[in-house]
Amino acid sequence: MIPQAKIRGGLRILAAACAVAAGVVLGGLAAAPEPFDWRLPPGVAPPPVPADNPMSAAKVELGRRLFYDADLSIDGAISCATCHEQHHGFTDSNRTRPGVHGTPGRRNIMSLAGVGYLSPLTWADPRAATLEQQMLIPVLGESPVEMGMKGQEAELARRLAKDACYRRMFAEAFPDDRGEIGMATVAKALAAFQRTMLAFDTPYDRSRAGDWSGMDAAAQYGWALFNSERLKCATCHSGPAFSDSAYHALAGQAAADDTGLAEISGRAGDLARFRTPGLRNVAVSGPYLHDGAADTLAAAIRRHFAATDPNAPTAAEITDLSAFLRSLTDAGFLKDPRFALPQTACGEPL
Ligand code: HEC
Ligand code: HEC
Structure with a gap:
């Protein structure tokens, strides 16, 4: 005869095993990345995506908000979009443009349509192999100073983490990193957003x-x-x-x-x-x-x-x-709301 206590214990173990199994299945489902909708015409391959930064709608949405956020610059005056303006194909109409505190620019701002297909990035810096790496140049770079955040990485994380909606957006975009807010996740989100800048309707x-x-x-x-x-x-x-x-x-x-x-x-x-x-x-x-x-x-x-x-x-x-x-102009791309300054975040007006 099996003592009662042992049966109950066994059932408890069985129940726990079922829960673990269910968790594995559910966890497996949740982790399987949904195929990303690139909205590309037939026959066009999407840009390559690094294995450690898979695309997701949540990440792209976060990257878009960051792209337009002047908190990425030391004096809160300049966002990526200040220099990369949508209606100019994400460049501006100047020969060069100064960064924060009026530091003069050195080279012409590059457009970003189809930038996900290019590597290395920028006019002449082969170290910027990926969009994740390139982003450190404007934010931290010193020749020239663009956004002036060198040494202020913790300050950037602090600014963003103050905002409850950003905390939610990072959690949704980076569940595997527990929503960590830092230079690495900011770079990944910005890269994911820029990979969606596709302009094939020409x-x-x-x-x-x-x-x-x-x-x-x-x-x-x-x-x-x-x-x-x-x-x-x-x-x-x-x-x-x-x-x-x-x-x-x-x-x-x-x-x-x-x-x-x-x-x-x-x-x-x-x-x-x-x-x-x-x-x-x-x-x-x-x-x-x-x-x-x-x-x-x-x-x-x-x-x-x-x-x-x-x-x-x-x-x-x-x-x-x-x-x-x-004939290479995609007129829709230049005013597509998916690439424009976001009007809302977390369901609230920004
Ligand atoms: C040997 C490679 C090469 C060939 C061939 C070439 N290009 Fe270029 N093109 C470049 C490079 C490199 C630049 C940038 C040079 C610079 O900024 O000093 C450039 C820049 C341009 C630009 C300016 C784009 C911008 O955003 O600033 C245009 C327009 C252009 N090329 C069109 C053409 C046309 C049209 C032809 C054929 C007549 C052509 N290219 C042939 C390499 C090439
Ligand atoms: C002060 C103006 C300015 C700001 C702000 C700025 N950029 Fe740029 N961007 C440039 C210039 C200038 C270049 C070309 C730099 C070079 O080659 O020396 C460039 C190049 C790039 C390129 C390379 C494109 C290619 O074809 O290789 C990418 C990508 C880019 N920027 C993304 C960003 C992102 C993301 C941000 C925000 C984190 C940003 N930029 C902020 C001026 C700016």
């Missing part, structure tokens, strides 16, 4: 799908020139964001005080080499080139060629190339 992309109504003759001829053996634009401006993510020195570059990649690599061969910029929304993201010295698409194209280059495009060809570049 006359050019529609023409790929067989609808040529948005591409006039000039744009079509420009597309042919862009791919031509003579001009070779597409060898460097390749891939979904029209960049090979490699460094090149342009033949028509003005004698520069900016040494480009050589500044970091120390190699003479890297002098004035800059990473090929993406071209999506390029028509609204001027002025152009790393120094912002080209005010028009035509001027930017001319700077690719030495004055004596017999293969340089003629004025008429530059007009057609520019028409093609204008």
